[in-house]
Ligand code: SF4
């Protein structure tokens with residue numbers, strides 16, 4: 001019989017697995033079910049609005065990362081390069097285009113339905129705009145709804161910016177949804193979904209913050225990317241999503257009570273040697289190997305910025321059912337890569353301090369200027385402001401040519417040695433005091 | 434009137450004076466003048482001019498400055514432009530600038546605005562967001578608000594409130610500037626040998642470092658020179674260059690293309706100076722509304738501009754036809770997502786229209802042009818052969 005704790009741990013995973021299975025099943029039967037399919041992005045997604053129109057979302061970034069994990073991205077990228085895409089550009093875009101060229105086969109092995117609508121919600125990354133201009137030409141005739149999200153240039157969201165987005169939602173996005181689905185916009189339905197979003201968001205923040213415990217019960221990066229799935233994608237606003245986070249919260253709470261360490265693909269960690277804050281997305285092509293370097297060294301990621309690309313809730317934002325469109329606008333503008341650089345530095349500094357991290361590490365992604373440009377300055381700032389050792393490694397999201405295991409391992413080993421030495425010095429200093 | 438050679442020498446010196454001596458001298462002449470640096474591509478310079486400011490285009494350090502500190506701020510897979518600019522900011526080149534504007538062209542430029550904020554360069558640093566919605570009441574309102582933010586930034590520095598009449602006057606001066614530049618391009622379209630692409634480049638780039646009034650005088654004189662015969666017609670093909678709107682190609686690259694037998698009859702090197710097509714209305718409901726109307730309705734095609742409904746590939750083909758170009762050279766900075774992600778679709782539009790094309794990638798400090806020259810030479814020969 002399974003260990004009862006293991007069984008509890010698995011329940012949230014089972015829920016998520018079922019949610020995903022149903023989602024892909026629905027997608028494969030979209031036409032039969034009479035559901036319209038909308039292609040859109042994770043950062044600044046309008047999931048609740050999409051669900052309020054009974055549409056099914058497809059996220060090209062998720063397809064790309066899953067192609068990476070399934071070792072298919074390398075060939076897809078090469079196919080896109082063969083038709084003229086430069087080696088230098090974002091590999092998510094090339095992976096997606098390569099996947100299309102190869103029949104648009106999704107993670108379940110079934111063909112993904114073509115879009116009825118392209119929803120370009122343009123949050124935190126300029127490349128999204130280019131990506132959808134390309135998709136628009138690859139799916140001629142499919143309507144495109146554009147939602148331009150202003151950048152948090154002044155380090156805050158202004159009323160003018162909210163008004164600009166709400167006007168776009170009312171005049172551009174919602175009419176396109178109505179046109180494609182033949183349904184009328186129902187604000188009450190949207191608000192109902194947003195009520196569920198708030199519930200899930202509350203649990204999600206509590207889960208993330210449990211990593212402040214020593215030892216941390218979760219890895220907020222490698223496991224965090226699984227945990228963030230439902231809330232950042234197609235499920236925010238659903239009952240299942242609330243159920244998932246409630247269950248996950250109970251499990252993590254249980255782990256805290258039992259002083260259990262995070263679980264990884266090889267079981268439970270035995271020792272928490274280093275607590276890290278990580279900036280930047282992970283590598284997907286060698287995700288397991290990459291993760292293993294950390295857990296083998298007893299390194300736990302206690303907070304990460306990547307888990308905030310699809311929504312930043314731990315600084316207080318919640319969707320607001322009373323102001324549905326305004327709150328969708330604020331959500332979009334609040335996503336991590338839409339913060340200006342000083343805000344990003346402040347957020348990371350807060351994480352390092354509040355989560356009592358021993359170090360700060362950047363995984364700089366070749367593809368992603370949105371994250372990467374400026375990271376070396378972020379690194380210096382964090383070093384100056386917190387005094388923790390900083391580390392820097394480079395890889396790519398889905399291009400296997402840019403993942404050098406030996407190189408990354410060497411760098412990380414040196415970094416962990418540095419952390420170890422600092423711990424010894426700090427202990428000695430404390431002993432003197 | 435000055436000789437063309439003297440004008441060209443002066444423009445070349447101004448274009449590549451990375452200390453912006455002329456601009457700084459202009460500022461020193463009066464107490465409440467301000468210098469506002471802007472990055473590629475487009476900024477409505479009229480509002481800076483009307484606020485007693487000088488808009489100064491910062492197009493990168495090119496191959497004219499050794500990068501020592503800048504490389505420590507940028508990974509190898511990020512284009513060269515921002516590292517040159519941060520080098521200039523950390524050095525003394527941009528001292529005396531009051532503020533900096535970072536137009537919404539890509540995430541590198543966007544994040545560079547944050548780097549300027551963190552290192553407290555200038556009295557203000559602002560990412561200037563272009564609306565990607567072109568409804569006058571939605572995107573137009575947003576654009577106007579973006580301009581007002583810049584006006585507030587400048588007001589905090591020199592306390593100049595922009596009057597409508599002053600801004601209309603600035604619009605008039607920049608209208609003249611754009612009109613003179615187009616006249617030069619139109620003369621070159623017919624007689625490209627009269628002013629080389631490198632010379633044209635120097636003249637335009639000089640213009641973003643000096644007062645518009647002075648640049649207009651230069652342009653007028655250049656036109657007077659080139660309406661007369663100059664130089665010698667060669668058996669060259671005619672090309673349009675596309676994709677060089679931000680990080681600038683080194684002069685050696687432009688020269689190599691010309692020397693390989695190509696007349697460059699249009700390009701997007703100094704796109705910001707030519708962004709608005711036609712005149713901005715000089716008697717509109719308000720000066721800000723006139724600038725907004727021009728942005729929404731008269732912007733050229735660009736990688737910074739959402740183009741669904743009016744694809745830039747088609748607009749490039751149209752321009753190539755109007756310029757009677759034989760071919761298109763796609764020439765983009767390495768690691769430039771906006772240019773490189775647009776390229777396949779634009780190439781397809783050229784293929785559909787039967788326009789031959791080739792492509793290069795460069796860094797602003799590339800020093801070797803042999804391969805590019807060979808490629809351009811082969812391109813030119815093949816077009817001549819099949820013509
Ligand atoms: S640049 Fe980064 S955020 Fe943008 S699409 Fe590529 S991976 Fe995503």
Ligand code: SF4
Nearest residue numbers: 512539541679680769
């Ligand atoms: S060259 Fe391209 S990638 Fe680099 S800053 Fe300019 S637009 Fe951005």
